[in-house]
Amino acid sequence: MNGAAVHEEAVRVLIHASDPLTDTGIRSWLQARPEFSVVADEVDVIIVAAELLSVEATSVLRGLKATVDAPVVLLVDEETSGAAVLTAVECNVVALLNRERTSSEQLAAAVLTASRGGGILPPAALGTLLSHFRRPMDPRPTHSSGLTQREIDVLRLLADGLDTAETAEKINFSERAVKKVIHDLSQRLDLRNRTHAVAYALRNGAI
Numbered sequence: 001m002n003g004a005a006v007h008e009e010a011v012r013v014l015i016h017a018s019d020p021l022t023d024t025g026i027r028s029w030l031q032a033r034p035e036f037s038v039v040a041d042e043v044d045v046i047i048v049a050a051e052l053l054s055v056e057a058t059s060v061l062r063g064l065k066a067t068v069d070a071p072v073v074l075l076v077d078e079e080t081s082g083a084a085v086l087t088a089v090e091c092n093v094v095a096l097l098n099r100e101r102t103s104s105e106q107l108a109a110a111v112l113t114a115s116r117g118g119g120i121l122p123p124a125a126l127g128t129l130l131s132h133f134r135r136p137m138d139p140r141p142t143h144s145s146g147l148t149q150r151e152i153d154v155l156r157l158l159a160d161g162l163d164t165a166e167t168a169e170k171i172n173f174s175e176r177a178v179k180k181v182i183h184d185l186s187q188r189l190d191l192r193n194r195t196h197a198v199a200y201a202l203r204n205g206a207i
Contacts, residue, residue, distance in 0.1 A: 010037040011115045014068065016060060017049040022099075029104055036111065043068050045114045046092075047107075049075040049099060053084045055165075061091035071114040073107070075099040085121075086174035094119035145204035151185045154178055156207040159198045 017023035050057040073095040095110040157167040
């Protein structure tokens with residue numbers, strides 16, 4: 001009896017690179033491999049290549065999440081840690097690789113892993129995620145104002161003129177987590193907005 005080879009459907013990959021040379025290199029390599037198909041829509045995995053996880057790169061990731069919403073393999077030149085890791089994960093990044101040190105086989109493994117629902121993160125990035133999720137998410141108020149220490153820390157930075165992104169970076173949180181802190185305390189204390197929350201903290205001697 002003749003055995004038939006099992007055909008596995010190619011992983012459909014969208015490429016977004018910060019420069020044309022990188023885009024061409026990744027595209028040529030993927031097109032030479034039968035397990036991958038470079039596409040513009042109906043995407044399984046996105047490869048994003050950038051020098052670092054800058055504001056521009058983060059904006060690209062958020063845009064891709066809003067329009068494509070597929071797992072992302074992120075190639076960057078510089079190590080990514082702290083709040084940047086949390087932001088990346090919130091933007092569907094499941095694999096974080098150093099562009100200069102990643103071989104073609106390692107990139108292939110990352111894309112295949114992402115397509116199967118897995119992820120590949122370096123130890124430092126995993127450490128950031130673990131420390132973030134180990135924190136108590138709903139601590140009891142620790143100040144007479146009814147604010148928790150985390151809320152006080154956030155409001156103090158906002159009172160100093162920092163925006164949400166800068167505040168997140170200072171306290172090693174994601175922007176989403178900072179916004180949640182503000183939302184939760186505003187709901188609990190019947191405050192209208194961020195400015196009202198800062199004024200409340202000042203008036204009650206919390207900051």
